[in-house]
Amino acid sequence: MRGGTKQDSDPPVSLQPGQVAFRLLCRVHSAGGVIGSSGSVIKRLEALSGVKIRVEKALPNCHERVINIVGDATVEKKISMVVSSGNGGNEHEEMVEVSKAQEGLIRVFERVLELQGNGGNENDDINSNSKGLIGCRLLAAADQIGAVMGKGGKIVNGIRNSSGAKISVLKEQMPACAAPQEAVIQIMGGVVAVKKALAAVSRCLQDCKVGERTPGQKSSHGVSHDSHKDSILNNNSDSPTFSGNFV
Known part of the structure; x- marks a missing residue:
């Protein structure tokens, strides 16, 4: 059984006021390694970053699974990233301010890279194209994409320039695990x-002000996808919940 002993579905996680949820896509064959034996890896990542992590069930004919990361949206932490100057130059440490939810997202993505053979070696050909590029795919509500793009693409172009990554938004040929009205943000x-x-x-x-929106629609596997309400959420019984299981 992939990921260790099969467990019953985790108890749902409600998105509380002041929290945000990120939805990371990973390949089906990597999900077991993200979960770990009896959920050991998830438990370690949750303890490390103070978030809740739920992996949604695999869907037929879908090559990806959704990892929900739910945590506080307050930016109060700093994490280290090793940055290369390029062309074989020296590396230096750069501190990035993040929330607990963001740290959880980055730690989970790092685990995915480890499983796919790209834990830090940019010359590794596993899960890379001929130029050694790796990818990250996030699901986000379609009405939040403007917060990433900015007027005339100003924000996304700034991120491209500062990071050196290629960023695109995909609204067609969506994976079956995506909810209606979601788009894929692809980073290469x-x-x-x-x-x-x-x-x-x-x-x-995280900073996007969602405003008034209708309650989240549920996919065929029963997870509410109004998933990015953050600090403006009212504390009520309609708070979205995220479930998952260890398989």
């Missing part, structure tokens, strides 16, 4: 570039 580049861009993109999503 070297390991460092993608991680820097992921921090910046997730910050835009």
Whole structure:
């Protein structure tokens, strides 16, 4: 059984006021390694970053699974990223300010890279194209994409320039695990570039003021996808919940 002993579905996680949820896509064959034996890896990542992590069930004919990361949206932490000056130059440490939710997202993505053979070696050909690029795919509500793009693409172009990553928004040929009215934010580049861009993109999503929206629709696997309400959420019984299981 992939990921260790099969467990019953985790108890749902409600999105509380002051929290944000990120939805990271990973390949189906990598999900077990993100979960770990009896959920050991998820438990370690949750303890490290103070978030809740739920992996949604695999869907037929879908090559990806959704990892929900739910945590506080307050930017109060700093994490280290090793940044290369390029062309074989020296590396230096750069501190990036993040929330607990963002740190959880980045730590989960780092685990995915480890499983796919790209834990830090940008020359590794596993899960890379001929130029050694790796990818990261996030699901986001379609009405939040403007917060990442900015007027005339100003924000996304700034992230591209500062990180060196390529960022695109895909609204067609969506994976079956996506909810209606979601889009894929795809980030491509070297390991460092993608991680820097992921921090910046997730910050835009986190800071986005969702405003009044209808309650989230539920997919066929029963997870509410009104998933990016953050600090403006009212504390009520309609708060979105996220479920998952260890398989």
